Amino acid sequence: MMAILPAEEMKAKIEAGVPGASVTVHQNGSPSAQHSLLVDPEHGRAVAEFLRNDAELKMDFCSNVTGVDWLDTETTEKVKVKKTVGGPDGTETEQEVEEVRKTKTPGYLEAVYHLFSMEKKHGPIILRMRTANRSAQAHLPSLTPVWRGAEFQEREAFDLYGIVFDGHPDLRRILMWDGFVDYPMRKDYVPPADDVVVVEVNP
Amino acid sequence: MTSLAELDAIAGPGEIMEVSMGPHHPSTHGVFRMDVRLEGERVVRLKPVFGYLHRNHEKIAENGAYLSAIPYTDRLDYLCSMTNNWAYCSAVEKLAGLQVPERAEYIRVIVSELTRFQNHAGLVGFLLQDMGASGTPLMYAFREREKVLDLFESLTGSRMMCNYMRFGGLRVDCSAAWLDEVRQLVTRLPRFIDEFENLLRANEILMARTQGVGVLPRELAISAGITGPMLRASGVNYDIRKVDQYGIYDRFEFRVPLGDHGDVYDRYMMRLLEMRETVKILEQALRDIPEGPIMDPKVRLRGLRPKVGEAYGRIESPKGELGFFLISDGTTSPYRYRVRPPTMINLTVLEDMCLNHNVADVVIILGSVDIVLGEIDR
Numbered sequence: 166m167m168a169i170l171p172a173e174e175m176k177a178k179i180e181a182g183v184p185g186a187s188v189t190v191h192q193n194g195s196p197s198a199q200h201s202l203l204v205d206p207e208h209g210r211a212v213a214e215f216l217r218n219d220a221e222l223k224m225d226f227c228s229n230v231t232g233v234d235w236l237d238t239e240t241t242e243k244v245k246v247k248k249t250v251g252g253p254d255g256t257e258t259e260q261e262v263e264e265v266r267k268t269k270t271p272g273y274l275e276a277v278y279h280l281f282s283m284e285k286k287h288g289p290i291i292l293r294m295r296t297a298n299r300s301a302q303a304h305l306p307s308l309t310p311v312w313r314g315a316e317f318q319e320r321e322a323f324d325l326y327g328i329v330f331d332g333h334p335d336l337r338r339i340l341m342w343d344g345f346v347d348y349p350m351r352k353d354y355v356p357p358a359d360d361v362v363v364v365e366v367n368p
Numbered sequence: 369m370t371s372l373a374e375l376d377a378i379a380g381p382g383e384i385m386e387v388s389m390g391p392h393h394p395s396t397h398g399v400f401r402m403d404v405r406l407e408g409e410r411v412v413r414l415k416p417v418f419g420y421l422h423r424n425h426e427k428i429a430e431n432g433a434y435l436s437a438i439p440y441t442d443r444l445d446y447l448c449s450m451t452n453n454w455a456y457c458s459a460v461e462k463l464a465g466l467q468v469p470e471r472a473e474y475i476r477v478i479v480s481e482l483t484r485f486q487n488h489a490g491l492v493g494f495l496l497q498d499m500g501a502s503g504t505p506l507m508y509a510f511r512e513r514e515k516v517l518d519l520f521e522s523l524t525g526s527r528m529m530c531n532y533m534r535f536g537g538l539r540v541d542c543s544a545a546w547l548d549e550v551r552q553l554v555t556r557l558p559r560f561i562d563e564f565e566n567l568l569r570a571n572e573i574l575m576a577r578t579q580g581v582g583v584l585p586r587e588l589a590i591s592a593g594i595t596g597p598m599l600r601a602s603g604v605n606y607d608i609r610k611v612d613q614y615g616i617y618d619r620f621e622f623r624v625p626l627g628d629h630g631d632v633y634d635r636y637m638m639r640l641l642e643m644r645e646t647v648k649i650l651e652q653a654l655r656d657i658p659e660g661p662i663m664d665p666k667v668r669l670r671g672l673r674p675k676v677g678e679a680y681g682r683i684e685s686p687k688g689e690l691g692f693f694l695i696s697d698g699t700t701s702p703y704r705y706r707v708r709p710p711t712m713i714n715l716t717v718l719e720d721m722c723l724n725h726n727v728a729d730v731v732i733i734l735g736s737v738d739i740v741l742g743e744i745d746r
Contacts, residue, residue, distance in 0.1 A: 195677025196465025225590050229708040283590050283606045314593020340419040
């Protein structure tokens with residue numbers, strides 16, 4: 166396996182090839198040093214087509230497709246704030262008070278694609294796309310029209326993570342049954358207790 | 369996807385029959401179901417249905433330590449536990465930057481090639497069984513497979529759930545006597561392959577039923593992410609042992625067999641030819657294996673905490689590209705653990721291969737894909 170281009174150069178190449186696409190290099194701190202490219206979902210399909218068709222890259226083989234769940238995170242910090250406090254005798258004094266501020270960063274679902282080239286025998290290029298949030302806007306463009314190999318794997322990410330791939334030819338549950346409602350691979354999934362019998366009426 | 373109304377338009381209303389093949393059909397090699405629409409004997413639509421053996425392997429592994437996932441990987445493709453171990457260990461080794469001692473690399477190659485041999489022997493046996501050659505070919509194949517499993521048992525204590533490899537090396541070393549037993553077996557293997565090939569290769573019924581059946585064109589195979597012998601039967605020269613040269617595969621001389629037509633016959637022959645190459649690799653590995661440690665003593669097996677990051681490790685398993693994608697958040701269990709199952713992705717083109725063939729051919733085409741449900745459903 167050989168890396169084709171350093172991640173920064175790859176980013177520049179894609180941004181030159183696909184006008185309007187914004188690509189961020191996602192650094193990987195582990196010894197594997199497999200850096201990936203975070204692509205904005207709007208241009209996801211165009212970037213994929215560019216990677217497949219570019220004469221130098223020829224990424225004709227989409228090997229691995231998967232979802233990753235990143236939960237909402239909450240960071241707390243203590244901030245000193247000046248407040249006017251009314252005394253018992255009616256006078257107002259300014260005091261420094263410590264306040265705990267919570268900042269919420271919304272979580273997101275991520276689809277990760279590992280691309281290789283069978284013709285040039287190089288790779289991987291790792292693409293990532295992120296949804297806006299984990300509930301209503303969990304939509305990403307499907308790359309199945311570009312690589313058939315993503316068909317079952319995108320269905321699996323839809324089934325287990327709830328990422329809706331727009332443009333997928335046959336987006337149904339694949340491992341869980343059709344009437345199932347939750348997404349079992351999500352980090353906040355709570356399995357039903359063993360003694361609860363779930364009776365399902367035809368969905 | 370063709371709708372029912374469209375199918376009715378092809379054949380006239382009421383002439384399409386829906387047959388559910390599986391999950392208990394013997395030809396499905398487990399609990400796999402095909403939703404088949406037929407016009408007479410002709411297949412007009414086929415949708416694979418998975419999930420009967422789904423136990424959310426990935427979630428179980430994400431809840432445990434890195435070490436505790438190894439015995440679980442045995443149960444993915446339960447015929448090839450050694451290669452599953454290797455694929456997972458190679459991903460962890462990439463993630464944590466671990467090195468494997470020389471002797472361990474050799475033993476990994478030996479056990480993995482033995483695995484490839486017994487998998488292919490089993491597959492051709494089952495394929496012929498599916499074709500109606502009841503009993504004999506399968507028993508011939510299983511006689512040989514049995515010898516390999518005996519070797520695995522004496523090395524690891526288990527015939528199929530070997531749980532043998534560790535990131536950074538191996539669980540136990542093999543003895544000189546064990547290596548001699550492998551050498552003896554390897555000298556006998558070419559005779560078995562000759563015998564098996566002569567038995568049926570030019571058989572008229574076999575050729576009539578397999579040649580030109582289930583053709584997979586080269587371009588479709590590449591786009592659909594097909595890997596392993598099935599891809600090479602369609603004429604694409606892509607073997608990860610050659611492309612990535614993972615482990616010590618750059619030290620061995622072997623060829624990658626390629627097919628011309630991409631039909632069931634080519635896929636059948638591909639297994640026989642690969643068995644011969646496997647014997648070559650085994651001979652070289654058994655000749656060159658050095659003495660030495662089998663485990664890097666600095667590796668902490670229990671409580672391994674890789675740095676925050678991710679890694680994708682892949683190997684050429686007997687069925688295709690088996691990959692593991694791991695994300696570490698710095699704790700003792702993986703934040704994300706993903707298996708790239710080769711056989712599930714190889715089934716993407718099942719419908720394309722079966723369309724316009726007879727129902728009886730569906731069984732053979734499925735048999736030539738080489739599926740194991742433990743891996744597909746996870």
